[in-house]
Amino acid sequence: MRISEVAERCGLSISTIRFYEKSGLCPFVQRGADGKRKFSKADSDWLELLASLRSTGMPLEEMRAFAELYASGDDKIAERKAALLAHRRRLDDRQTELDRCRVILDRKLQRYAEIMEDQA
């Protein structure tokens, strides 16, 4: 698969994919004789997972550690699961924060609506 296709699939930009490779988040991506990256289905899936971890706030450093576990195969499954469970909790925190902000925002919008009512 070409880099543009993978970008399309996983929702990361082409430069972000290159940046991730350079940062050691997917060091296993192959190259063709022409020097271009060749992505397998597994590579694409991995980048999609990375994208969803990143977009919910996992730091690159932690993703790099996770990538290393991933690279050393199924005997690190327990550690990989632990890493994702830790992130799962962070996701719940995000949800809480999102709800909290929604309340603040909606209250403010309500107040604005009332002021505009009075002005009319």
Add this chain to the structure above:
Amino acid sequence: MRISEVAERCGLSISTIRFYEKSGLCPFVQRGADGKRKFSKADSDWLELLASLRSTGMPLEEMRAFAELYASGDDKIAERKAALLAHRRRLDDRQTELDRCRVILDRKLQRYAEIMEDQA
């Protein structure tokens, strides 16, 4: 109110508050004769609102524009409401993305659980 109290209340760090002031997000904060910032209740509330906008992804540039509307008082209420409504939609997008990532994460955790089952 001292800067440390405001930081406590609104959940921003002291340096972030100073940085926000320098960036024009709260140019109205008063100073004492000693040069120290003196925050009113309104200042604190404003920073709390900023914090919740920021933590749900509003860019500083947009916050700065919002701060300008805020500074010019109640005749800009309609525009302020429009800005918050636009952000409200962004918040919904975040929610959608969060849900999407939760599904991916939970599916992955499920897979790991199965693999560990097989290994046992």
Add this chain to the structure above:
DNA sequence: TACCGACCTGAAGCTACTTTAGGTCAAGCG
């Protein structure tokens, strides 16, 4: 043959902070 589009690299630029270095001032203590 000349150009186009998709890829490549390294380096600089950008956003939103955080950290550091160095300084002021009031309060408390021996």
Add this chain to the structure above:
DNA sequence: CGCTTGACCTAAAGTAGCTTCAGGTCGGTA
């Protein structure tokens, strides 16, 4: 009284996570 401590101040440098830019290599097409 001098000394330290702690909370504040500033300007500047550092950091994370990208994005953009400048410049170069291909394979295919008019």
